[in-house]
Amino acid sequence: MFQYYFLLGVRSLRRNPVLTALMVLILAVGVAASVSTLTILHVMSGDPIPHKSERLIVPQVDNGPLKGYTPGEREGDEMSYRDAVNLLASGQGDRRTAIRGASGTVEPARKDLPVFTVEGLTPTRDFFAMFEVPFVYGGPWSEADDKSGADVVVLSTKLAERLFGNANPVGQRVRMFGFDYAVTGVYGNWNPVPRYHRIVGGSGAFGEGDEFYIPFHNAVRHEMGQNGNMNCSSDRGPGYQALLDSECIWIQFWFELHSASDRPQLQAWLDAYASEQRKLGRLQRNAPNKLYTVMEWLEEQKVVGKDSRLSAMLAFGFLLLCLVNTIGLLLAKFSVRAPEVGVRRALGASRKEIFTQFLIESAVVGLAGGILGLVLALGALALIGTISEQIAVTTHMDWMMLLVTFVMSVSAAILAGLLPTWRACQVTPAMQLKSQ
């Protein structure tokens, strides 16, 4: 019976073409507006590394000055060099990495290429395993190179192609920052959305991918300046050593735990570390030391912008309006069918049969609206994507949102069809038959 009613519904799409087209269009526009804004929210608030996000931890210690401190306020989202080095040496967790930004010039060996600037990160070796960076050629630098801060580099595919064409560049040398770096690997297409590994300090949660990675200790050895945020609460002396010794915060730290249940141990270790540092005269604020998992960190950093939430809220208001509109149109469409209902009821169809038939007919309208809505939503997302590269990375629809589109459209149509269908069921067969 379902199949038959479904076919009837499809056929009745053609019955009042103008009215039906209007209905489908309005439903489609409402669904498209909601789905496109929802897609952006969905991508922004998604878990970038689901199987591991509970085990990747951002630690925070507050090293701000005690003077003028009101409990509750926080110094910043990053870490001083001193704390970063201590935490790297701590042996806590399975893996640890400290990340900061670096930018500089590249002098290509090919004479036809001009000098250009690149931006990248300076992590430690664990970074690649922690964040599961895929490699096209080669791999991370060695443990020894990591410790000694050797001149080694991992390039992005784009930068590698720019410098070496399609050849495997592992073992080749690149002149960067005025030094000769040996290429140990080329990483593949990897730029997580959001860029959870470096939300703070760089180009933000939806910025461009990193062009290269060099060892953390290498950047320090060459006295490279920070590319990104640096927050200094007190004055520091001149020179690079003064920066390293200072309480300026500019380094993003990550732990990888063996299992999510190791978190209390890490918390205990961090508290012990902080009180030990307090004995040395540091961390005088005695603020709570914090740990964040990936999702807690995204929440803390307010990765989902207010504007995105505003858009989604208004889009749903609009969908509600489209729904009310569709109720009216369905009422109009079903009301002229009273004689038909009268005949069917007289021939023995129960109210329930009529109810099912008309509700399925509404659902067919919803399905048509869903298909058109999907097309419109894809168009809207493409349009929104042209605004900027940051937004473009969030405008990709996945299977889940595809499903949501149809569920939303069909359930909106069924919801809208309830009242008109109920009305149609109230038709008294005798009245209709008499007037004919």
Add this chain to the structure above:
Amino acid sequence: MEIKPIFSALMRSKTGPILVAVQVALSLAILSNALHIVSVRQEVAARPTGIANEEQVFSLDVKVLNPGGHEEQLAAQKAQAAALRALPGITSVASTNQITLSRSGNYSSVAASREQERSNASPSMYVTADSLIKTWGLRVIDGRDFTPQDVLEIDQKTSKDFPRVALITKATGQKVWPDAPSFVGKKMFYGTGPEAREVTVVGVIETLQTPSGAMGVDGELTTMVPARLTGMSRALYTLRAEPGQRDRAMKDAEQAIRKLHNGQVVVHSKTQSEQRVDRYKADNALCWMLITVSVLLMMVTASGIVGMASLWVTQRRKQIGVRRALGARKIDILRYFVTENLMITTTGIVGGLLGALALNQLLVSKLELARLPAEYMLVGAAASWALGIAAVYGPAWRAASISPAMATRSA
């Protein structure tokens, strides 16, 4: 008046009118809030930076490959500035550490005294070895601009020197010394405590926005100090071109710097207009999204009114024929439908105004937006009325055109 019969006719079949009224209410609630958000964003984007004739200004970011030591960097910077000044079509050149609205810059807290526990404000600090006042056409409302004697040459790698004088914006002055009539000659401190750097305020700028261009007064908290810095990875210049010459001057400037360093340099230029567009990109995108939704909203509501009114006209063909046959003029029929519609939309508008307040309350509490002023609700209400009348006019006219002969026909 015929309000009473129309009203009792409406009460006989309530569903249709209620649906139309709900649509009007929903669209009014969303429309007035959307319009308000759009105008708030537009106001923010329209704020002056303080820079005169922005379309003539551009910046040049210069990164020399092997910059050398302090003396070599100083010489290079002076040579760069001289090369830029020598170009035709360029009226003014100044070195700077940051660009207004570029969203990346230096912020340094200031205080009225060393002994204070907390600083008074965290303004952005511009550093220039020339005159940003001249290049950007800023208005100095009190005191003076820097002189070449004020400019200190500081090697950031070894020296703790700091300039002795500073310019501040009026907004900064009011924040640091809330009750002072004039700020010129006052001592100001970067930071607090014994390490704080003391400067004397020599002039007050009417306004100059920060690199972030934050909302409200924070966007105008800026200070300026005279220095030529070395030990940084780049040198930054801002230039003003003669009217209409900017794009050509930009190319010439890049070329001149490349030539000066024999290609051992990376140069980037960007116009101030581009900085503005980039800074307000997200705001503009949101505005367009809201405007699109508003237009769609009006169209959907209008189509709802047209659809319902058409249905009623069809259902009442016979009655209309009878009324016409009994002597009602066309205008009477037209008036009937328009009045009926006005009653429905007015009900919707009352609901919509309440809805607008409720939605605004939600936005204020959840997203910290501004309160909705009454005029947006009034504009929205007027728009809803106009939309209602315009939408019902077509069906009403068709109703009025029904021939009195309809009364004689069956069904």
